[in-house]
Every structure is written in C-alpha cells, then in structure tokens.
Amino acid sequence: MSKITLEQANQVLAETLNKAAEMGLNPLAVSVVDAAGQIVALQRQDGASDLLVKLSRAKAYSCTQFGISSRQLGEIKPSIPEILNSAQILADGNLVAAPGGVLIRDQDGAMIGAIGVSGDTSDNDEACAIAGVEAAGLKV
Amino acid sequence: MSKITLEQANQVLAETLNKAAEMGLNPLAVSVVDAAGQIVALQRQDGASDLLVKLSRAKAYSCTQFGISSRQLGEIKPSIPEILNSAQILADGNLVAAPGGVLIRDQDGAMIGAIGVSGDTSDNDEACAIAGVEAAGLKV
Amino acid sequence: MSKITLEQANQVLAETLNKAAEMGLNPLAVSVVDAAGQIVALQRQDGASDLLVKLSRAKAYSCTQFGISSRQLGEIKPSIPEILNSAQILADGNLVAAPGGVLIRDQDGAMIGAIGVSGDTSDNDEACAIAGVEAAGLKV
Amino acid sequence: MSKITLEQANQVLAETLNKAAEMGLNPLAVSVVDAAGQIVALQRQDGASDLLVKLSRAKAYSCTQFGISSRQLGEIKPSIPEILNSAQILADGNLVAAPGGVLIRDQDGAMIGAIGVSGDTSDNDEACAIAGVEAAGLKV
Incomplete structure (x- = not known):
C-alpha cells in the first residue's frame, strides 16, 4: 500500500488554504493523515481554536478507517447506528x-491518506478539502 | 468451563476468511476470543483498518459477556436500555x-468462545462468521 | 513505504511458533504489527495469559516507533531516560x-512491520521471534 | 500576550527541516505550539513514527508551561522532583x-510559542530547533 509523503501532504495543505x-472562509484547522490514520502534517490558521484542530484530525482519521469521506459516513450512519456508536x-x-x-488517493486510485478541514460550514470545509487534493494532482 | 484452543481458533479464522x-467481501478484521472474552487470535486483511480490528474484537467480546450473538444483543437492546448504556x-x-x-460452542453446546467479524455489511460479516464456525466443526 | 501483508504476518507467526x-518454550503470545505499529495478526497459545498478549503487542509496537529491536531499546534506555519516561x-x-x-524487514531492508513474543524468558522470546522472521524469508 | 502566527510557525518549521x-539527521517530527502550548503546525517526515510526533509536541508544550527549554527542564528537575512528578x-x-x-520569542524577547523536535539524538534535535527559530528571524 502506498503512503502519502510529507511533500504531498504539505502541498495538499497549502492548496487547501489557498x-x-x-473563498473567504473563517479561520481553519487542516490535518493530513496517512492511510493508517496517523498525522503527517497539520496547520491551524490564526484565530482558529484548538478544538478545531482536533475536529479536523478526527475528520481525516474517520475517512481512513471507513474508506469513505466523512460526508458519506454521515450518510450511512442511520443504517449502522450501533456500529458507529461503538466505534465512536x-x-x-x-x-x-x-x-x-x-x-x-494517488493517480491509480489507491488510498494514500486523508485530509480533514474544520472551521467554516461543513460544506465549505469539504469544498476546500476537495479543491486542495485536486490542485495537488491527487484524487478524492 | 471448556475453552477454545488456539488450534480451533485458527481453524475458525481460516474458514471464515475462506x-x-x-463471497467476495471487503477486507475484513476477524477476532476470536475465549469464553472469558479474552483474545485468542486475530487477523486483519490487507486494506482493513485498525478500527475494524477493534470492532471485530468488540463484537466477539459482546457475545461472551451476554451469552448471545451480537445480533441478538441488538434485538434485546430496547428492553434493557439502561443496562446496556451502563455496560457500554x-x-x-x-x-x-x-x-x-x-x-x-463445542459439540455438546457448551460456549467455548466467540468470533467477531467487521469490514463488510453487518449481515455479511455475520454470514461468514457463522460459516467459519460451522466449517470448523463447531456450533454457533 | 512497503507494508507487511497478512500472508507474510501469518507465515512469520507460524514459523515463530514452530x-x-x-525449543520447548512456555505458552506464548505472539503479535505482528505493520510499520505504523498497528496489529496485523496475533495468536495466544493455550495456557498463555491475556497480559502476555498485551506485552507481545507492546514489544512489537515499540520496535516500529523507534526503528530498533526492543532489546536495543533496553540498551539505549540509560542514555535517554527522560525521553522514554515520557514516551511510555x-x-x-x-x-x-x-x-x-x-x-x-523485506529483502531490500525496508521496515515493513515488527513481531513481539512474550511468555518465556526474554532471550528465548527473542530467539523465536528472530527465527520466525528469517524462516519466513524476511529479515530482522 | 503576543502569539506566533501560522506564517511564522511554518517558516520556523521549514527552516528547522532545512x-x-x-546535518543529515534521521527522519524527524517537528511541532510548533503557541504560547498557550496549543499546536499551530506540525510535520512528520517520511519514515518518522507517530510516537515521535507525540514526543515533539510534548517537548514544545513543556517549554511553554515552564517558560524554559526542555533541556533546562531536565536541568532543574532534580530540584523540583515532586512538582514534576505531579505535573507529568x-x-x-x-x-x-x-x-x-x-x-x-519575538524580537522584543516576548515568548510567542515553542518548537519541539524529535527523531535524532536530543542534542541534534535541539540544534536544528534553535537553528530553525533563528533562521526565521526569531529568538530562543
């Protein structure tokens, strides 16, 4: 299994903040983790709180453990409430x-990590996460 | 109290993964515990996450503590919500x-342990768990 | 970074127990983790306790976090007591x-995981861990 | 209290890794925290473990809580053992x-945050931390 490099993580992070x-968003916290869910890089913008860092990291971690976006995790939640209660x-x-x-994901579609963004609306958080990954030449 | 042997646990595990x-399932994590709920053997397939390991183990543990399947635990949950909230x-x-x-269970019906599977739908997880136990000459 | 497969982990585990x-050792617990320190497979022999499982896993985890054997971690401990106290x-x-x-390690010397054995003397535990890795065609 | 900006933190981080x-050091984890001890930015180099991230962050945190370097914390430890045992x-x-x-510290000597480096010898870790802060136009 391939693994995101620090260089890739930094590039995704920079593109996400760009x-x-x-988009003129609120101060954000952004975390990039590897495929195992372990942190590779994170940045907290001026004015963003410590809890946003934890949320951004948790969003990224969640993706890696279920192999889907955190939006999709929300969508399947009603169908597996007991699993997710325990997993939480x-x-x-x-x-x-x-x-x-x-x-x-890399160009071959293999999962190499995940990014989590927190600080604005969840939709905006996700929009810049996706834009950041793609601008770095990778896939979601 | 009889107790599952490592040899039996490995056989159940192998049959479950077979x-x-x-069935062509997603990458799985499978845990086998003894009647006391303590781990005997576990395997995480390539591409399955660490959290799936924890879930598989928790499913197996749950069975041993209540003496029923984790599906049955879900069925009786509405009737003992306070007990299960505390127990969780x-x-x-x-x-x-x-x-x-x-x-x-062994051939005499005595509980000797439990198996937990996580990674596909809960129904599929259970189907291979049951098949694995039976293919190893044991009972659920 | 390459990563140990479940097939490799199972082979290392089987060779270690062989x-x-x-050697006629006491009942053992053996854990194999990937390069991130996350569990891939574990087996507890009949008669080995649950705490031995935790110790075997911790030995394997320790190796991956410092990139050395747990024996070597003991050797450098006197030179970095404060680091290890905090790290613990x-x-x-x-x-x-x-x-x-x-x-x-794989044939190219890249770290792909670690194995931890617990249950006999530490020297014997290590001897079968090393023998198991090498018998599986990998390197320590 | 003035506070390190994300821009400053990123610059310190980049200079530290340069x-x-x-110096040809081992793979490192580097964390930058603000004066409150809360994470602002972190980077884990390829090959560095998750535990090194925690150690780097802990080193940075330690500085902010006592207003001294983590080396100095080691020096005063014998004089306040009970305080540090509890604090740990x-x-x-x-x-x-x-x-x-x-x-x-900023140009006026006010503490604005701290940096922690982990992965090589403690002396080397510290040498690049100091070099990184100074190369970014700040003071230790």
Whole structure:
C-alpha cells in the first residue's frame, strides 16, 4: 500500500488554504493523515481554536478507517447506528460523521491518506478539502 | 468451563476468511476470543483498518459477556436500555449491538468462545462468521 | 513505504511458533504489527495469559516507533531516560525495553512491520521471534 | 500576550527541516505550539513514527508551561522532583525533560510559542530547533 509523503501532504495543505482564502472562509484547522490514520502534517490558521484542530484530525482519521469521506459516513450512519456508536468510543471520539474530511488517493486510485478541514460550514470545509487534493494532482 | 484452543481458533479464522473470499467481501478484521472474552487470535486483511480490528474484537467480546450473538444483543437492546448504556461504558465501548459476532460452542453446546467479524455489511460479516464456525466443526 | 501483508504476518507467526515448539518454550503470545505499529495478526497459545498478549503487542509496537529491536531499546534506555519516561506515558504503557520484539524487514531492508513474543524468558522470546522472521524469508 | 502566527510557525518549521537536511539527521517530527502550548503546525517526515510526533509536541508544550527549554527542564528537575512528578501526570505525559524543545520569542524577547523536535539524538534535535527559530528571524 502506498503512503502519502510529507511533500504531498504539505502541498495538499497549502492548496487547501489557498482555496479557503479565495473563498473567504473563517479561520481553519487542516490535518493530513496517512492511510493508517496517523498525522503527517497539520496547520491551524490564526484565530482558529484548538478544538478545531482536533475536529479536523478526527475528520481525516474517520475517512481512513471507513474508506469513505466523512460526508458519506454521515450518510450511512442511520443504517449502522450501533456500529458507529461503538466505534465512536473505540476511536476515543475521533469519528466525525459530517462533511469536511475526504480521502486522498494517488493517480491509480489507491488510498494514500486523508485530509480533514474544520472551521467554516461543513460544506465549505469539504469544498476546500476537495479543491486542495485536486490542485495537488491527487484524487478524492 | 471448556475453552477454545488456539488450534480451533485458527481453524475458525481460516474458514471464515475462506468464506469471505468466496463471497467476495471487503477486507475484513476477524477476532476470536475465549469464553472469558479474552483474545485468542486475530487477523486483519490487507486494506482493513485498525478500527475494524477493534470492532471485530468488540463484537466477539459482546457475545461472551451476554451469552448471545451480537445480533441478538441488538434485538434485546430496547428492553434493557439502561443496562446496556451502563455496560457500554463499563466495557470501554466494547459492546456492539449489531450483527457480526457469534458464539462458538463445542459439540455438546457448551460456549467455548466467540468470533467477531467487521469490514463488510453487518449481515455479511455475520454470514461468514457463522460459516467459519460451522466449517470448523463447531456450533454457533 | 512497503507494508507487511497478512500472508507474510501469518507465515512469520507460524514459523515463530514452530521454533518455540522445537525449543520447548512456555505458552506464548505472539503479535505482528505493520510499520505504523498497528496489529496485523496475533495468536495466544493455550495456557498463555491475556497480559502476555498485551506485552507481545507492546514489544512489537515499540520496535516500529523507534526503528530498533526492543532489546536495543533496553540498551539505549540509560542514555535517554527522560525521553522514554515520557514516551511510555504517551504510548499508554506500550513500550517494552526488553528482548522479544524485533523489526521485520523485506529483502531490500525496508521496515515493513515488527513481531513481539512474550511468555518465556526474554532471550528465548527473542530467539523465536528472530527465527520466525528469517524462516519466513524476511529479515530482522 | 503576543502569539506566533501560522506564517511564522511554518517558516520556523521549514527552516528547522532545512537545517536537519543539512546535518543529515534521521527522519524527524517537528511541532510548533503557541504560547498557550496549543499546536499551530506540525510535520512528520517520511519514515518518522507517530510516537515521535507525540514526543515533539510534548517537548514544545513543556517549554511553554515552564517558560524554559526542555533541556533546562531536565536541568532543574532534580530540584523540583515532586512538582514534576505531579505535573507529568497532570499533563498526561506531555512533559519531556530532555533537549529538543526551545521557546520561540519575538524580537522584543516576548515568548510567542515553542518548537519541539524529535527523531535524532536530543542534542541534534535541539540544534536544528534553535537553528530553525533563528533562521526565521526569531529568538530562543
């Protein structure tokens, strides 16, 4: 299984924040994790709180553990409530079933990590996450 | 109390993964615990996440503590909500009230352990768990 | 970074237990983790306790986080006591600075995971771990 | 209280990793926190483990809570052993009384944050941390 490099993670992060600036979003926290869900890089913009960092990281982690976006996790939640209730505790609260986390795939479609964005509306968080991944030449 | 042997656990595990391959399921995590709920063997297939391991183990553990399958735990949940809320915390989140965990009984019907499967739909998880136990010459 | 497969992990595990039988060791717990320190497979032999499982897993985890064997971690401990004291807490107690955990490398020398063995003397634990890795065609 | 900006944190991080490359160090984890000890930015180099991230962050955190470098924390430890024993627990293991964490001060000498580096020897970790802060036009 291939794995995101720090260079790729930094590029995704930079592109995501560029997009956020262009969209005029609130201060954001952005986390990039590898395919195992372990942090590779994170940035907290001036004015963003510490809890946003935790949320951004949890969004990214959630994607890697279920192999889907955190928006999709929200969509399937009603069909597996018991699984997700237990998983939430087993993950120490690090599951977020709302938009803002997306998978990062390489050109062959293999999952190499995930990005989580938190600080604006969940839809806006997700929009810049997707834009960031794609601007870095990777896929969601 | 009789107790599942490592040899039996490995056989159940192998048969479960054989069945999963035959059914073409997603990458799975499978855990086998003894009658005390303690892990005997586990395997995580390539591409399955760490959280799936925890869920598979929790499914198996849940069976042993209540003496029923994790599907049945979901069925009785509405009748003992307060007990299960407390038990979930006491078990550190290791209760899963959804299909995928089944008891393992010997030929005399005595509970000797349990198996938990996680990674596909809960119904499919359970189907291969049951098939794995039976193919190993044991009962659910 | 390459990553150990379940097939490789199972082979290492089987070879390790073969060696243990040949050496006539006490009941063992054996854990194989990937390069990120996450569990891939584990087996607890009949008569081995649950805490041995935790120790075997912690030995394997320790190797991956420091990129050395758990024996070597014990050797460098006197030179970095403060780092290891903090790391022990940050790792929730999952560091073991004693023999029994060794890295698993592929033919090119890249770390793909680690194995931890617990149940006999630390030297014997380590001896079968090394024998198991090598018998599976991998390197420590 | 003035506070490090994300732009400054990123610059310190980049300069620290430049210095590490120049020195030929092992893969590092580097964390930058603000004066409150909360994470602003972190990067984990390819090949560095997750536990190194936690250690780097703990080194940076330690500096901000005592207003000294993590090396100095090690030096004063013998004089306040009971305080530090309690503090270690209260800080969930996030105190590291060994080199690798240094304060980040602005041109007026006001503490605006701290950086923690982990992955090579503690002395080397600290050397690049100091070089990184100074190359970014700030003071330790």
